Amino acid sequence: xxxxPWSSHFVLSISLLCVFLLNPSANAESxxxxxxxxxxxxxxxxxxxxxxxxxxxxDSTSVFPVQAxxxxxxxxxxxxxxxxxxxxxxxxxxxxxxxxxxxxxxxLKNIGLTTHIFTENDHFxxxxxxxxxxxxxxxxxxxxxxxxxxxxxDRKALAHILAQATTKPNVLFVLSLKAGxxxxxxxxxxxxxxxxxxxxxxxxxxxxxxxxxxxxxxxIAINPDVIITMGRHGxxxxxxxxxxxxxxxxxxxxxxxxxxxxGSYLLGMSPRTPQAVTELAKxxxxxxxxxxxxxxxAAQTSDEKAL
Numbered sequence: 001x002x003x004x005p006w007s008s009h010f011v012l013s014i015s016l017l018c019v020f021l022l023n024p025s026a027n028a029e030s031x032x033x034x035x036x037x038x039x040x041x042x043x044x045x046x047x048x049x050x051x052x053x054x055x056x057x058x059d060s061t062s063v064f065p066v067q068a069x070x071x072x073x074x075x076x077x078x079x080x081x082x083x084x085x086x087x088x089x090x091x092x093x094x095x096x097x098x099x100x101x102x103x104x105x106x107x108l109k110n111i112g113l114t115t116h117i118f119t120e121n122d123h124f125x126x127x128x129x130x131x132x133x134x135x136x137x138x139x140x141x142x143x144x145x146x147x148x149x150x151x152x153x154d155r156k157a158l159a160h161i162l163a164q165a166t167t168k169p170n171v172l173f174v175l176s177l178k179a180g181x182x183x184x185x186x187x188x189x190x191x192x193x194x195x196x197x198x199x200x201x202x203x204x205x206x207x208x209x210x211x212x213x214x215x216x217x218x219x220i221a222i223n224p225d226v227i228i229t230m231g232r233h234g235x236x237x238x239x240x241x242x243x244x245x246x247x248x249x250x251x252x253x254x255x256x257x258x259x260x261x262x263g264s265y266l267l268g269m270s271p272r273t274p275q276a277v278t279e280l281a282k283x284x285x286x287x288x289x290x291x292x293x294x295x296x297x298a299a300q301t302s303d304e305k306a307l
Contacts, residue, residue: 022184037055042134046271047067048156058073060077061074072088077095090113095116097119131148154274155274160291161199161278166287172227174227185212187205189262194276201280216246219246219247227259279296
């Protein structure tokens with residue numbers, strides 16, 4: 001009689017069971033000491049709360065602060081590795097809304113790993129709610145309140161700038177080139193959120209939602225006043241926008257209004273995002289100024305130190 005090898009599903013179940021037999025504190029309420037994180041903003045929050053020693057693993061989008069990249073890796077946020085998670089003997093998994101795949105998240109939930117996926121509060125005006133939830137799960141609610149109070153300085157500075165703004169410039173966010181066409185942000189994107197929050201008008205939002213390639217004809221028609229690209233913050237652009245036929249004669253290029261921002265800084269919906277949007281608002285509006293004594297305090301990239 002031929003003995004069939006154990007199925008991978010059976011082996012996975014045994015592995016999961018061993019994790020929790022060896023980790024009796026796994027289900028202890030608010031006593032999490034071995035946390036795996038899937039999502040850069042959550043990693044940033046935990047570091048900002050001063051609880052980073054409880055993180056045992058992160059996904060590949062957790063790049064700030066740079067120390068986070070030294071943690072054990074469990075894959076990309078949308079494709080986390082079950083075995084990688086289990087090997088770290090976690091008692092809590094925290095994930096952003098796009099953590100997945102769904103079947104992996106469900107497997108971990110089914111076996112009993114405490115899991116919280118932030119399907120809500122993943123936008124600019126709910127960052128404080130996300131911070132509060134993470135702080136509550138880690139049983140450090142006062143630290144959460146302190147962090148929320150800290151970023152109110154940036155919220156107030158943004159309001160100060162917007163009160164001075166007299167126009168709403170047409171802004172286009174260009175992520176990359178795809179088959180020769182610029183990939184741009186429509187509505188229902190993080191880029192749309194930050195453009196709107198900075199007092200700009202996302203010119204692509206009236207045409208489509210999500211991330212879509214933009215034709216030359218459409219780009220010429222919308223003629224953005226400001227173009228935002230990704231790259232090393234304030235230094236080099238990932239794209240030479242002036243050389244792309246779509247934007248060669250745009251107001252943004254003619255008026256030198258092509259701005260470069262670090263992606264996780266501007267779009268991460270982390271504790272740094274209110275500062276990033278404040279900086280963006282200052283850049284897209286003419287004749288505005290920061291409040292007296294306001295300064296940019298958070299580092300824009302992982303290789304910079306906070307001011």
